[in-house]
Amino acid sequence: MKKGLKNWRLFALLTALLVFLSGCGREEISTLLPAGEVASDQFNMLILSSAVMAFVILVVTIIYVLAIVKFRRSKIGEDVIPEQVEGSAKLEFLWTAIPIVLILIIAVPTVYSTFDLADTSTMDVAAEDGSMTNLTVNVNAMLYWWEFEYPEQGIVTSQELVVPTGERVYFNLLAADVKHSFWIPSIGGKLDANPENVNTFYLTFDKESSELEDGVFYGKCAELCGPSHALMDFKVKTLSPEDFDQWVAAMQEETPPAEETLAQEGEQLFGADGAGCIACHATSGVGKGGVMQGPNVATFGDRNRVAGILEHNEEEVKNWISDPQKYKPGNLMPSPKALNDGKDFTEQELDALAAYLMSLSVEE
Amino acid sequence: MDLNKKYTPQTWPDHPETATLEGKNKFVGFWLLLAAETVTFASLFATYLALKDKGPSGMEFTASGLFELPLVFAMTMILLTSSLTSVYAMYHMKNHNFKAMQAWLGITVLLGLVFLGLEIYEFNHYVHLGFGYTNSAFSSAFYTLVGTHGAHVLFGLSWFIALMLRNAKRGLNMYNAPKFYLAALYWHFIDVVWVFIFTVVYLMGVIG
C-alpha cells in the first residue's frame, strides 16, 4: 500500500514536471509566444477572454460547490421534503444581465479587430517611384507543398517563405487543387486557401528567425487536404529589411552552373537530358508562380528541411528522391522508376543529385 | 374508426380532414413536412442563385440567352388553374359530393399532366440546343431546381391518381377524407414553389 502510494506520487510529480517543462510550447510554433503584431493582438484577446471565462467558471464553481456541500441528503436528513420553489424573476434578470455585460466586454474588441485584421486598403498603395510600399506575396497551396511568388520582385520560391521584419506583408492565397489553409501560429491566425477565389490578408513579423533555436518559424496547413495533410509544413525565414533586399537581389540573379564535378553530374541528371526533374522543378528563382508542378529548388541549399519535413542533409535528400511516397503518402512527385526509364537511381546518381541540389543557394 | 360507416352530406363533419385523431395527426404532420420542404427548396433556390450564369470560361448558355417566356407563361397558367380545380374538388369533398370531387380531381390531374408534358418538352428542347445537365454549374443548378419541382409534380399526380382509383368504389369516408385533403394541400404547395420558379428563374433570368 505504502509503496503504491509512493509510486503514485512519483508519477504525479513526473507528470507535473513534464507539463511544466513543455510550458508554452516551442517558440517556432506556439500561439502563446507571439512574434508578430497580428499574433500579439490575438494573444491579447486570448488573455482577455480567458480572464472573462475564468470569472464565469469561478462563479459557477462557487455556487456549485456550496450547493453540493450544503444540501446533501446525508446531511439534511433522509425524509426531508424541500420547499418546492418556483423561481425568481429577480435572479433570472440578474443572470441574464451579467452575462450580457460580459459578452459586451469581449464583443467590442472582437468587432474592432475583425475589421482591423481584414483591412487590406494599404496593400496597393504605391510609392512615388511607382513601386509598392508594401511587400505582397502570392501563396499557391498545392498538394502538400507551398509556392511563394513575389510578383513585384519577379521571383518565386517554395517551401520556405522569406520575409522582412517590421513591416506589413500582404498575402494572396489560392489553392491549386483542393482547399488548404495557411497558418503560421506564432505570427498570426490562419486564412484558407480556397480553390475558387483569392483570399487576402496581412501579417507582420517582429522577430528575426535567426534568433530561434531552429532558425525558422514553422508554418502549417490547417485544412484537411488528403493523406499527407499532416506533412504539409512550410518554414518561415524572417530577415531584417536590409538582409531581405539582399536576398531578393540574389534571387534575381542567374543561377550559376554547378562547380564541383559531382554536382555537375547531378545537374546533368536533373536536366532535360537526364531524368527530367527540371520539367517540374525550376532551378532559377526568377519567374512566375503557378506554372511549375513541383517546388522551385533555387534556394534548396539554404533550406531548413527537405520537402518541408525531413532533416536537411544529403542522406534525407537521397531518401526522398528514392521513394517520395514513403515520406509523404499521396504526394505528386513521381517515383524514380517513372523518371529514370524504369530503373531506380544508383547510389552514385543519388549522390550526384543530392550534391547538386545542396549546391543550389542564394545565400553566402 | 369504422370504415364502413356511411355518411350523408347531412352527417358529414364540417372539417372531415381533422375530425379524427388520425386525421389531425396526418394534417399537422403534413404541414410540418411542408415546412421542411420550404427549407429544401430554399436551399435549391439559393444554390441556383449563387451559380446562375456560372460556368467554364467560354460557356455558351446563360439564362438571358436561353429562356423563352411564352412556354413558361402557358405552364404557369395551367398550373395555377389546376390549383383552382383542386380547390373545387375540396369544396365538393366538404359537401360530401364524391362524384363531383372525383371529376374535379380528374381535371386537376389532366392539367398537371399537360404541365409535366410541357416541362419535358422544354428540357428536351434545351438539351437539343446543347444545354445539357453537365454543361456548367449553371446548367446543373437549373435542372436540379426545376427538375426537383417536376418530380414533385409527378409525385403529386401519382398520389391523386392512386387515391382516386383506390377509393373509386368505396366513396368518401373518414379514413380517406384526410388523404384527399392532404394531396390537395400538396398540390397547392407545388404551385407556390412554381410561383417562385417562374419569377426567380425565368423572369429574372430573362432580364439577365
Added chain:
Amino acid sequence: MSSIAQKKGFGATVWDYMTTVDHKKIAILYFISGGLFFVIGGIEAMMIRIQLMKAGNDFLSAGLYNEIITMHGTTMIFLASMPLLLAFMNAVMPLQIGARDVAFPFLNSLGFWLFFFGGIFLNLSWFLGGAPDAGWTNYASLAMASEGHGIDFYTLGLTISGFGTLIAGINFLVTIINMRAPGMTYMRMPLFTWTTFVASALILLAFPPLTIGLFFMVFDRLFGANFFDVAMGGNTIIWEHLFWIFGHPEVYILILPAFGIFSEIFAIFSRKRLFGYTALVFATILIGFYGFMVWAHHMFTVGLGPTANAVFALATMIIAVPTGVKIFNWLLTIWGGSISFTTPMLYAIAFIPSFVAGGVTGVMQAMAPLDYQLHDSYFIVAHFHYVIVGGVVLAILAGTHLYWPKMFGTMLNEKLGKVTFWFFLIGFHLTFFIQHFLGLMGMPRRVYTFGTDQGWDAYNLISSVGALFMAIGVIVLVINVILTTIKNERVGNDPWGDGRTLEWAIPSPPPFYNFAQTPLVRGLDSYWIEKMEGNKEGMVYAEPLGDIHMPNGSFIPVVISFGMFVASFGALYHMDGDKAWALPVLIIGLAITFGSMLVRSLKDDLGFHITKEELLRDAKGGNKDGSK
C-alpha cells in the same frame, strides 16, 4: 430483454422486434444499435489516440487515419449520439405526456429502420474498398478529389439515415402537438418533453439543407453535375454553407435532449421542483432559434469578409446567455434541495463544470479574430469534446442509468455504475483538457502524425492515457449491463423513489398500451402532485376504463428501408461504368421500396382493439408485452 420475451424463443423475439410499431420497443432498438455504434466509434477513437500516443507513430497509415477520424466523427454524431437520444425520446416522451403511442407508429418504425440500414451501409465501406476520408464535414474540394467509393458511402448512407431522422422528428412533433393527455398544457410538459420538442423542430428545419448538400455531392460524383467543380463554374463554399446550416443546429439537436435528461435528474434527485421552469423553457426555445443564425462561425477563416464574420461572431456569443440561464437555474434547483448522489445524479453534477468549460471555450472561438488562431487546431477538438462528451455523452450515460428500469424493468448496479462514472469522468478530463494547450501550441487537428521537434509529445501521451480510462469505464458499463440482465431483479413503478413525472406512475416496463386509462394532468410534475396528496394510484384518470385502439405491427418498414439500402449499392457501383449489374440493382432496390410503399398505402391498416376485459385481466398481472 424481458423474461416473457425470452420464453418466446429467440426467433420469435427477433421477428417481434422487426415488426414492432410500439414506441417502447423501437426505443430499445435505437438503444441497442446506438450503443453498438457508440462502441464502434469509441474503438475508432482509441485507435486515434494510440496513433497519436507518440511522435512519428506508425500504428495507422496516413490514409487509414483519415478514414478513421471521418468515421469516428460521423459514427459518433449520426449513428451513436442521435440514436441514443432518440431511444430515450421514444422510451420516455410519450409516457411523460400521457400518450398511448406516438402519432405515427408505423413511421416511427420506418424511421428507425432507415437510420439502421443507412448506418450499416456507411459502415460497410470498411469492407468494400475504403471508408470516407474527407472528415465528418466532408468539405467539397477534398471530397470531390477523394478516390474510391468512400465518399459515396458517406453521401448515400447519410441520405438514408437522414430521412429516418427527419421522419422521427416530425413524428415527435406531431405527438407532442396532438397527443398530450387532458390537462397537459404546454407549460406543464416535463422539460425532457420540451427539449424533445425543440430538438425535433431543429431536425425538421436543419436536415433538409444537409439532404440537399448530399444530393449535390451525389449528383456531382455520380452523374457529372458541376455544383462543386470549380473549373466548371461550381463553388465549394456552397457545400460548407449547406453543411453548417445543418451542422450547427445539429449540435443543439444533440445537446438539448441532454439538457432535458439532466433537468429531470436534477429535479428528481434534489426532490425539488425545477427552479425557474418557465425560464428553462424559454431558454430552450431561444437556443433553438439562435441555433439557426450562427452557422458561419465554423467558417470564420474561409474569407467571408469582416462584416459577415462580425455579425456571426456577435450572434454566436448571444447563445451564451440562454445557456447560462439554464446553468444557473439548475444550480438553484439543487440549492436548497435534498441531494442524493445516485449514479445519474453524479453524472448530472459532473456535467455542470464540464459543460461550462466547453461552453466558454465555444464563446472564445466565437471571437472571430481569436478563432483565426484556434480554428482547425486541437483547441477546437478540445472544445467540442468538452461539450459533446461532457454534455451529450454524460447525459446518455446518466439517462442509461436513470431510465434503465423504465426500459427494461431492472436496475443497473449502482456500485459498478459509480466505477464507470469515475473512470469515465477522470479519463475524459485527462484526455481533453490538455488538448486546449496542444491547440494553442500550434497543433492542427486531423493530423495523423507529428514530429518530435514540435514540442507536443508529452501532452499527447497524457491525452492518450485518458482515453484508456474512458475505455475502462465503458467496459465496466458493459459488464454492468450483462450482470444486471442475468440477475433480472424486477422493479416497481418508481424505483428511484422520487419520480415526479407521469412515466414513473406506471409499471416498469409499462404495458404495451402504456396507460389503461388516460391520466388527467393537474399541474407540473403531475405524479409528484398526486404523491404529495397521498393518491395511492399515482394518477387521476380523464376517462373511464374502456376499449383501447392500437396499431398493428408491420414488417413493411424493414422492407422499404432494405429497398433503399439495395438501391444505394446500385447507384454507387453504377458510377464505375463497367458494372452492368449496377443499374438493375438500383432499379430492383427502388422497386422494392416503392412497391412496399404502394402495398402499405393500398392496404387499409385499421389496427385492433384491446377490450376492457383484457385490460382488467392485465391489471391483475398478465400479458404485458403486447404479443397477441
Added chain:
Amino acid sequence: MAHDVHTPTRSHTEYEYLRRQRSKEMRSQLTSFAIMIFLTLIAFTTVSAGFSPYLIVPIILLLAAIQVVLQLYHFMHLSNKGHGTVAFFMFSGMFVAFITVLTFVTIVWW
C-alpha cells in the same frame, strides 16, 4: 382519446347555412384565383416591356410574395382556426429559407 368520430347532428337550417358558407368561401377563392392570374400577367408584361432590372426585380418578387400569401391563406386555409401551430412552423421554415437565400446571394462569393 376517442378514435370514434363525433358525427354532428345538424338541423336542416344549420346544414343550409353551412352550405351557403361554403359557397361563399368558394366565391372568395375564385376571386383570389382571378387576382393570381392578374398578378401573373402583370409580372410577365413588366418583364416583356423591358423596364430596368432594378425596377422589375423588386416588383416581380413582391407579386410572387402576394401570390404565395393568397395561396397559403385562401387555398390552404392557413389562417383558419386550428392552424396556429402549423402556421408557426411554416413561418419558422420561411425564416430559415430566407436567411439561407440571403447568405447565398451575399457572402458565397465574398
